[in-house]
Amino acid sequence: MSTPIDTADEVLSGEAVAIDVQPLGFFMRALGALIDMVVGWVLFALFLWLRIWLLGVGVIASSIDGILNITAMVVCFVIVPIVMEVALRGRSLGKLAVGGRIVRLDGGAAGFRHAFIRALIGVLEIYMTFGAIAILSGAFTARSQRLGDLVAGTYSQRVRTPKLLPLVPVLPPALAGWAQIADVARMPDRLARRISQFLQHAEKMSPSARARVAQDLVAESSAYVSPQPAAHPEQLLIAITVLRRDRERRALAIADARTEKLTGRRVGV
Template sequence: MSTPIDTADEVLSGEAVAIDIQPLGFFMRTLGALIDMALSWALFLLFLWLRTWLLVTGIVTGAIDGIMNVLAIVVCFVVVPIVMELALRGRSLGKLAVGGRIVRLDGGATGFRHAFIRALIGVLETYMTFGAIALLSGAFTARSQRLGDLVAGTYSQRVRTPKLIPLVAVMPPALAGWAQIADAARMPDRLARRITQFLQHAERMSPSARARIAHELVAETAEYVSPQPAAHPEQLLIAITVLRRERERRALAIADARAEKLSGRHVGV
């Protein structure tokens, strides 16, 4: 389970790696909101046409016309946004189009309470003011949060990210000589996995979180890696990763060679 850390846009993963969580930009969020507004207005206009047809045909009398209008407003502008957000797990038609999703401030999934607050306040800031309040609020908040988000404790997270290129670690030239005499065989596999995950996510972290996590991981390796060279923490972590990888490859090659030799002796006998 992810737990929040001090930096506002970071989440600490189960492997103690701070991952930068990126909110959806103001322009993309506005575009998504316009799509959602168009859907709600289209449903409302459809209801008005249906109501007119029912009145003309005499199926519905004028006595309940007002009730139907109120019901239409509630359904189109409150109920539909809530149902869509719950059914699509924080997304809507507009958010699907722009690649966003509503999440809590700690990055967790939202629930009915969040969707209800956002939809209820959205009637005021989005529909009654034609989006003016939402635009002002989004323009002056770091995560482009509208008023409903500020009250509900949510924001729109970007879920479409560029495809990551698999990291292939290469021994830093400055540590090539150190690698000839270094010993990292005693390092626990769990620590090695944390280092690998850190290197994979390093480019997506904020500089402060990146430097802090690198120093912490290097400090943890001091007990298992010797000698400890005077090198940049991130460069040392790369060197340790490459060192373990190459020695594991050599160990597997030796094991395969021994297995083939034993197999050959067995056949000869």
Template sequence: MSSSPNTDALASGHLDDDDEVLSGEAVAIEVQPVGVFLRSLGAAIDMLLAWALFLGYIAVRYWMIGATADAALDRILSVLALVTSFVLVPCAVETLTHGRSLGKLAVGGRIVRVDGGAAGFRHAFIRALIGVLEIYMTLGAIAFLTAAFSARSQRLGDLVAGTYSQRVRTPALPFRVPAMPAGLEPWAAIADVARMPDRLARRISQFLENAPQLLPASRARIAQDLLTEASAYISPVPAAPAEAVLIAATVLRRQRERRALALADDRVERLSGVRVGD
């Protein structure tokens, strides 16, 4: 099995710029845009609902008024129904649900700003207004072509409003708790593993998660490099393979942090008389 550049980058703790946004605190947050085909499916659902709303108005109009209505009033009501169905209702739904709609719920997406923040009324109004041209007047042709050639599957309304559709329904990650490697139990009883810098701890965690996907040579090299950095926080460093030492240090540090949290909760309960978590 060969390791790709993306796998090596992930093991080293780096992310592709196209898959992350930078928050206001200068923290890189990994994001997953919704693909163009899922976006098209969600847009088709929303478009059918908008047409159903407009056709429902026509049915109610003929049922209540019939063909005897004033022509000028009928044209005004028809324009209002069009604007309401294709602009006002989609804008209101996205604003009130913070970027969600029935179509987006179906495909697991949500409209957010390009910086990862929640979209507001201005973004929803621009998207709905331009959507009349690119979705309804062209049957989605402009929206599909624009999304197909943009980095985050952004349609024209997204490019103007500064938004994109972020994936919020992702597969559940398997919860795997590493076990202490065999033979290192005596070392764990006397070892001291200090708190590591967040960046180093994150790189070790990412390496251990993706180690089975690496070539043996790359796996051993990265493990040794990480152990060299982490050895300043491990005392003593056992005479064992580098990856086994990293796993043992991770398990030991996790156990001690869990005990520290439990002791802190017990102390709060004794002092306040309130059970933590209630």
């Protein structure tokens, strides 16, 4: 049975901390794509009107009419989307309206190559089929990815998410004595992430699921904790998190002190 901590599509920082990112929902993404598609067709209509007007006044010859049509399609349906997405760092008018942004699958910023692939395939799946292929693709993918996203390795990330208050665990008083002699070794990133997420979502879980998950996490972490105290599983997980946090802070402080010491010596020389 899955729990709130069993998320497979999360983005992790270098310290195995889950970053709160969410893919944009299917309907919101479809709305953003519709806005972008309307903008593209409006620009193309303006190009056609300008072409007809220039032909009427004799500024351009009718022999290059086909070339102008192709140029207008390339500019409106390929170049403009690429420029918008690169200039706005993964966003467009439609994505600005619905609060989305195109990012890589690992959460990094998308670049020109991603925008080029998405725009090129978008001509087929959005403009030539009026969004039919994009809708089918988005409806059957976990992150509502259209065909261009699947090829480019991107998805639309929600950027209008409420800021979560950071969880600052405090060492339980009952484990203060144990903490003085405890040895908490480095844990696998996945286990450390699961403990952190459990402590964040524990209050939202049912009592039975909360107790079961806490006990399972304590059992998994027992190989990295010595000695094992006789304590409530959830309190023990909090204590482990506090000790790991304090150890990492001490390690960073020692590294900073060494850096300052070496820098001072070099400057003196």
